[in-house]
Amino acid sequence: MTGDPTRSPVVRAALAALVVAASVTVWTLARAVRVPPVPDTPAQTLASLETVARRMPRPPADIQQAVENDLFSPDRSAPDTPYRMPGEARADEAPKPDPTKPVVLGTAVATDGRSFATVQLGADHPMLVHVGDKIGEWAVRAITRGKLTLVTSDGTRAEITVPKPGP
Numbered sequence: 001m002t003g004d005p006t007r008s009p010v011v012r013a014a015l016a017a018l019v020v021a022a023s024v025t026v027w028t029l030a031r032a033v034r035v036p037p038v039p040d041t042p043a044q045t046l047a048s049l050e051t052v053a054r055r056m057p058r059p060p061a062d063i064q065q066a067v068e069n070d071l072f073s074p075d076r077s078a079p080d081t082p083y084r085m086p087g088e089a090r091a092d093e094a095p096k097p098d099p100t101k102p103v104v105l106g107t108a109v110a111t112d113g114r115s116f117a118t119v120q121l122g123a124d125h126p127m128l129v130h131v132g133d134k135i136g137e138w139a140v141r142a143i144t145r146g147k148l149t150l151v152t153s154d155g156t157r158a159e160i161t162v163p164k165p166g167p
Contacts, residue, residue, distance in 0.1 A: 099137040104148045104160045115143040 005011050070076075084090065102119040105126055109115045113131075120126045121136050133140050135150070138158070142149040146162045 098156060098158075099152060101150070101158055101160060102135050102138065102148075104162050106162055107143055107146055107148065109143065109145050117143050117148050119148065 006015070081090075100122055102121040105118040105120060107115065107117040116128050116130050117140070118126050119129055119135055127135075129135055129140050129148075131140050131143055137152050138150040139152070140148065141151050141157075148160045150158045150160065
């Protein structure tokens, strides 16, 4: 091997790999340093103290109409339907029956919070549930040894225990 070492095919391949690696490194560094342009955003309008302190004007009170509609007038009558608070049930509404409660077939309690229970809702197949899962209209709130705590969306709470096996 006398002469120029760059004539060897192995050395040429190594030099070509070095050039490619250097090119990729420079290209990657340039892309990492380059910052994309920030898009123009519209200027925000901030509320001033004047707009915060200023209130909406109230409509003027109609005193004359209030005097004409005497609250204690004998010909005054109650409304057809009584006033109800928001969320209050009407008197003519029948109470909703409680949703079907699932049967708890068994529970498994783990110390790391991965407890689960085997339940069956009606004639459905048994299924495994964890805290936070839904079973019909019920949501699982807690799983303890032999007991499952369920809650509905309207706040009804039920604690179901595992039935003991018969003789």
